[in-house]
Amino acid sequence: MQKQAGKYALLISIRPPDVVPGTAVVTVFVEQGRVSQIGGRPVYFRSGDKGAPTRDILTATAANRFEGDLWLMDSGSSSVELTIDGPDGHQQIIVPIMAVATALRDMPxxxxxxxxxxxxxxxxxxxxxxxxxxxxxxxxxxxxxxxxxxxxxxxxxxxxxxxxxxxxxxxxxxxxxxxxxxxxxxLYRPTPIQATVAGSGANRQLSIQIDTTGFGANRQRHPLLSYVLPDHGKLMHTFLVRMPGLDAFAHLHPDRRDTLRYEAVLPELPGGKYLLYADVVYRSGFAETMTDTVELPEMPAFTAMNATVPRTPSAIRPMPDPDDSWLVAKPMGVRANAVNMPHLDNDMVVCGKPGASTRLADGATMFWMDKPKQVLEAGQLYTLKFAVADAQGKAAPLEPYLGMSGHAAIIRSDGSVYIHLHPVGTYSMAAEGSLVSRLADTSRTFRYPDASRFRDSIDAYVTKLKTLPEADKNRLLMASMPAGMTHPMKINNMVQFPYAFPRAGHYRIWVQVKRNGRVLTGVFDTQVNEPLL
Structure with missing residues (x-):
């Protein structure tokens, strides 16, 4: 999380344990402001503020860096409340985290x-x-x-x-x-889904069915599917990536037909096997990514839209949801298990540091700015910074896209690592909003409202957003974000994302911005190695 709280600018990294109960490692970098002490405590959605433990004080390990361990004693939607004190005032920040057990440990x-x-x-x-x-x-x-x-x-x-x-x-x-x-x-198991494609040609439609047959008595596999919250105004964010070259990409927002079924019209993607990642957020603040693979039939006379052959808006079939976007680009050109094989398009140097550029569909160019080095390291916290220049080389101002200055998706070449990134970090707006409101609630336990009424009210809200002009929609989305999440950029042609690559390998990064009412996608490849001891 990258957050502005009062006079403090903070970069926060939390590594939850893979076994619960366990300790989460909290690291806070103070980028701006005078901080004398930082305290942290876990707050669960179920128990709220009244059931949370007392704060532990983080240790100052270096100039403007604080670290500490926090015990997470139970599974479920959780957050870490950080209290910052210093000459620049008192502030509190809520960082949503998913406290889930994902591993089994054998005794030596x-x-x-x-x-x-x-x-x-x-x-x-x-x-x-x-x-x-x-x-x-x-x-x-x-x-x-x-x-x-x-x-x-x-x-x-x-x-x-x-x-x-x-x-x-x-x-x-x-x-x-x-x-x-x-x-x-x-032990956490992702909610299973079944993705299918019906129709052919320009009438292909994607259907995502949530599979509840295997839930049984497992309380962790009983998500309250009627209590899905809109995140950036969408109930579901779905990403499609074609394997093995990761050369076709789509960011879609399926409509909810009933509690278990979501549908979206497919754009002009070429046929083939696709990885599908579907992001949802529940009322508890629990954010989940559901995955599947789906086979897309080939479209007759398909013409690839890529960075080197941009197409005009009139040549693109309009989508029912104007926020949907897609791109067909060059394949990565590497094997899924390839290591130590640089393949980044180093066609330029930006500000004396290795950089890369990609042509956007409207003729503008996106640059990867301030890339620290050609080969990155796993586990290292980076600020991925991108800028856009028009065809004349001048700074191209960006418009809000779903209430933020940009979005990004990062996927490892074998599909085993995926993240939907925002300029503020790897968490969702809906999750933070839910946990912030729960912390303000004085009740010890939370009672869910009537499922049908809640679902209908959410559907009505999402439908209303679709009818609003773009400026009004973004104004409403930004107003609903918790304080400090809008994260306006100081330079209006630039967007940046904090991220730490979890594993070594080859990665493809899709960076999405909006200008002149059109969603544009830049593609960047990078190599990540294990850190040197």
């Missing part, structure tokens, strides 16, 4: 044998103590023969052993039950 073999030996020793000592207490603690040695004491000691040890075994069996049964609950209920 050596640790297991060591604990088993210690446990066996404790059992022997406990049984011995019970036997001694049963004999020596009841009868004085002068009143009882040695044989009687021995028998009572052995009887006590036998009874103690039986009791200890029963305790261990009960504990084992409890532990197995808890492990099964963790594996089957707490």
């Amino acid at each position: 073999e050596g640790t297991g044998w060591g604990l088993a030996a210690m446990g066996l020793l404790l059992v022997i000592m406990l049984v011995t103590i019970i036997g001694a207490s049963n004999a020596d603690g009841i009868f004085a040695p002068s009143q009882t023969s040695v044989q009687t004491l021995r028998r009572r000691r052995l009887a006590g040890m036998g009874i103690g052993l039986v009791v200890v075994v029963l305790i261990l069996v009960g504990w084992r049964s409890w532990w197995t039950s808890e492990a099964e609950i963790y594996r089957n209920e707490q």
Whole structure:
């Protein structure tokens, strides 16, 4: 998250644990303002402010850098509340995070044998103590023969052993039950969907059906599907990317037909196998990406629209949703498992640093500015900065696109990494708004409203947005954002995104901006290596 709070400009990185309970690693970079102390605490949507723990103070590890660990004790929609204090005032920031278990951990073999030996020793000592207490603690040695004491000691040890075994069996049964609950209920599994395409040619239609057949009794797989919130005015953001070259891309916003079904008209994409990523946000602030693959039939006489052969607006079939966008570009040209093979289009140098450029469909050019180096490092926090110049080389002012200065999607060449980025970070506007309102709520528990009424009101709101002029729609969207999320750029032809690539590999970045009422998409490739030790 990159956030402006009062006089403070902050860049915040939170790495949630992959096993819950676990600790989240919080790092805060102070880019502007005088900060003397930062405190943090986790706040869950279910329990709100009243059920949240006290704050932990982050440690100042360097100039303008604070770090700390926060315990996340339960799964679900959560947030980290940061309290900033200093000469420039007191501020609070809510950072939405998803506290979900995504991994199973096996105990190291050596640790297991060591604990088993210690446990066996404790059992022997406990049984011995019970036997001694049963004999020596009841009868004085002068009143009882040695044989009687021995028998009572052995009887006590036998009874103690039986009791200890029963305790261990009960504990084992409890532990197995808890492990099964963790594996089957707490361990996160994405909500499955089934994507299909009906029709042919210009009449192709994408249908996304949410599959609830496997939910069972798993509370983590019972998302409240009637309580989907609009994010940037859309109930679902869907990205389509053709494999293996990642050469065809679409950003669509399907309409909700019923609780489980969403539909969108497909643009002029070439046929082939596509990866599909569908983003939704629930009332609890829980943001989820549902994935599938879908086969698109080929369109007759398809003409590729790409960066080198721009098409005029009259040549593009109008879409029912003017915010939908698509692009066909050159393939990445690398194998999915290729490593250490630079393939970035280094056709220019910007401000003395490696850069890249791409031609947009309207003849303008988008530049990747201030790229720190040709090959990036996994886990390193970067600010990805892009600027647009018109055909004459002059700065091209950008218009708001869905209430923000731009959007970006980043996908690894094998499709295993995906993120929908905003200028403020990797979280959603709807998630932050939901969690901020929950924090202001004084009730200990949250009660959901009537599902039908809530769904109908949301559908009416989304429908109203579609009828508004572009300026009014963006004004309404920006007014509904929590404070500090609009993130206006100081230079009106530039957009930037904070991001840390999670794994090494080849990545393609689609940067989307809007000018002259048209959504434009720039394409950039980059290589990411593991950091050097």
